[in-house]
Amino acid sequence: xxxxxxxxxxxxxxxxxxxxxxxxxxxxxxxxxxxxxxxxxxxxxxxxxxxxxxxxxxxxxxxxxxxxxxxxxxxxxxxxxxxxxxxxxxxxxxxxxxxxxxxxxxxxxxxxxxxxxxxxxxxxxxxxxxxxxxxxxxxxxxxxxxxxxxxxxxxxxxxxxxxxxxxxxxxxxxxxxxxxxxxxxxxxxxxxxxxxxxxxxxxxxxxxxxxxxxxxxxxxxxxxxxxxxxxxxxxxxxxxxxxxxxxxxxxxxxxxxxxxxxxxxxxxxxxxxxxxxxxxxxxxxxxxxxxxxxxxxxxxxxxxxxxxxxxxxxxxxxxxxxxxxxxxxxxxxxxxxxxxxxxxxxxxxxxxxxxxxxxxxxxxxxxxxxxxxxxxxxxxxxxxxxx
Numbered sequence: 001x002x003x004x005x006x007x008x009x010x011x012x013x014x015x016x017x018x019x020x021x022x023x024x025x026x027x028x029x030x031x032x033x034x035x036x037x038x039x040x041x042x043x044x045x046x047x048x049x050x051x052x053x054x055x056x057x058x059x060x061x062x063x064x065x066x067x068x069x070x071x072x073x074x075x076x077x078x079x080x081x082x083x084x085x086x087x088x089x090x091x092x093x094x095x096x097x098x099x100x101x102x103x104x105x106x107x108x109x110x111x112x113x114x115x116x117x118x119x120x121x122x123x124x125x126x127x128x129x130x131x132x133x134x135x136x137x138x139x140x141x142x143x144x145x146x147x148x149x150x151x152x153x154x155x156x157x158x159x160x161x162x163x164x165x166x167x168x169x170x171x172x173x174x175x176x177x178x179x180x181x182x183x184x185x186x187x188x189x190x191x192x193x194x195x196x197x198x199x200x201x202x203x204x205x206x207x208x209x210x211x212x213x214x215x216x217x218x219x220x221x222x223x224x225x226x227x228x229x230x231x232x233x234x235x236x237x238x239x240x241x242x243x244x245x246x247x248x249x250x251x252x253x254x255x256x257x258x259x260x261x262x263x264x265x266x267x268x269x270x271x272x273x274x275x276x277x278x279x280x281x282x283x284x285x286x287x288x289x290x291x292x293x294x295x296x297x298x299x300x301x302x303x304x305x306x307x308x309x310x311x312x313x314x315x316x317x318x319x320x321x322x323x324x325x326x327x328x329x330x331x332x333x334x335x336x337x338x339x340x341x342x343x344x345x346x347x348x349x350x351x352x353x354x355x356x357x358x359x360x361x362x363x364x365x366x367x368x369x370x371x372x373x374x375x376x377x378x379x380x381x382x383x384x385x386x387x
Contacts, residue, residue: 003383004042004089004097005029006104007057008067011049020303021119024155024179025100031180031376033059039383042092065092086110096386098379102145103138113386116145117153120300121162122217125321129216129297131253143167151382153177155301158322175382178326179301180372185283185310193284200246200274202288207244207272208346209289209313211282211304212296214273215252219295219318219336221261226295226342228265233347243270243350248285250276286311291349291356294318295336302326306370309363314356316345326370330362 007029009022029043040061045054047066054064068084085107089097096113099106106114123130123138130138146152146167152174154160160174197203208227212218227245234241245267247258262271277285286292292308293316302323308315309330317323319333327333332349335341349356 001039001095001383001387002042002093003039004044004092004094005032006067006097006099006101006106007043008046008104009101011045011053020301021101023182023303024117024119027180027182027372028100028376028379029057031372032380033057033062035373035376036380037061039380042094044088063092082107082109096150096383098383099145102142105141105145106148108144108148113150114148115151115153115382115386116149117155118142118146118159118163118300119155120159120298120321121166122298122300124166125162126217126298134253149173150386151175153379153382155179156322156325158325159300162321175378177375177378177382178370179303180375181303181306181310181367181370182372183310184279185286185307186367193288196281196284197288199281200248200285201272202244202246205242205244206240206290206350207246207288209246209248209285209292210294211248211277211285211292211307212294213249213252214247214255214258216254217297219297220247220258222336222339222342223293223295224258224262224265224267224271225339226346227271228267229339229343230346230350231267231270233343234350237347237351243290244272245270246272246274246285246289248274248277248282282307283311286313289313291316291346293342293346294323295334295342296320296323297336299323299326305331306367309367312360312363314349314359315363316342316349328362328366328369330359330366332359 007025009025042063042065043057044065044067047068068088086109089110094112096115098115100117102116102118123135127135154163154174154176157176160176163174214220231241262268286308291314294304296318298321300322305315305317305327315331316334317327317331318336332345334345
């Protein structure tokens, strides 16, 4: 087979690219190329990416192609994408083209077999946490791609259910394939704990870790409310109150407001904003945390939960969308819209070392279920099904 993969989510020169989708695309391609020397692959990268940056993907059965146009802020983007995009894909004589994000549009005029991966339907499930313009754009492209695709890969059963509920398409058109897990989180970091903590101004106090983009879908306002309640309650429950809340991640939509929000709640001195965290720094940040908290309003998969498990970090997570499916019985679940419930879970973990140890042990078992080789093998079977 001649398999095309839209790799524009990797090395994307535009700011604000979704980290999760780029990581999924990179890992999928890497593992496909490692295991499959039989089929030919054509990888389509953004036309602004330098050739030296894609050399790591060079193999005898791989062709690197630079897409002539991308859906960014250009004159008549839709028209150019249709004309040049279709011509580019047709020229490669592909058996199938896989776009790893439903927002990376395959031209409507292209008639070849198409597969898309859908990571979440957040714009449908919780539209109020995005800008109206963003929701309108996402829905428009997603609707086009869902109807165009010959096969859809959903990253969880929860996401599959959402696709079926909103688009009313046949169940057999959707294949659930879990994303894998980055094994580096199971290893010791090459970056010292002391250097990481010093870099981000984290002292000897215990801290609760949040890791993710700072944006409304992550339910940060409610997390701050819960942390304030937790700090108040720990004084009367025999728990040390020297906890900090470490907010690790880049700013997303409305991200500028969170520092002021923390100040207004009277917890500004106890909340540490690190900004974007590079990969090697994540392991020591997780391992030094007393526990991890992710009260998201919606997740299509929930990779960060698995990262916490792999580093032996007890986790408090939302009991919504795909999270229970991914976390199994290895986390403490909360109602993300109930600040008191989140605060109670924080106090519960802060007080109970036995519970934290139980969650650590269960987490190690749960994370072993997610594997990029398995993801790649199952994805290859989807390609073959359209031959």
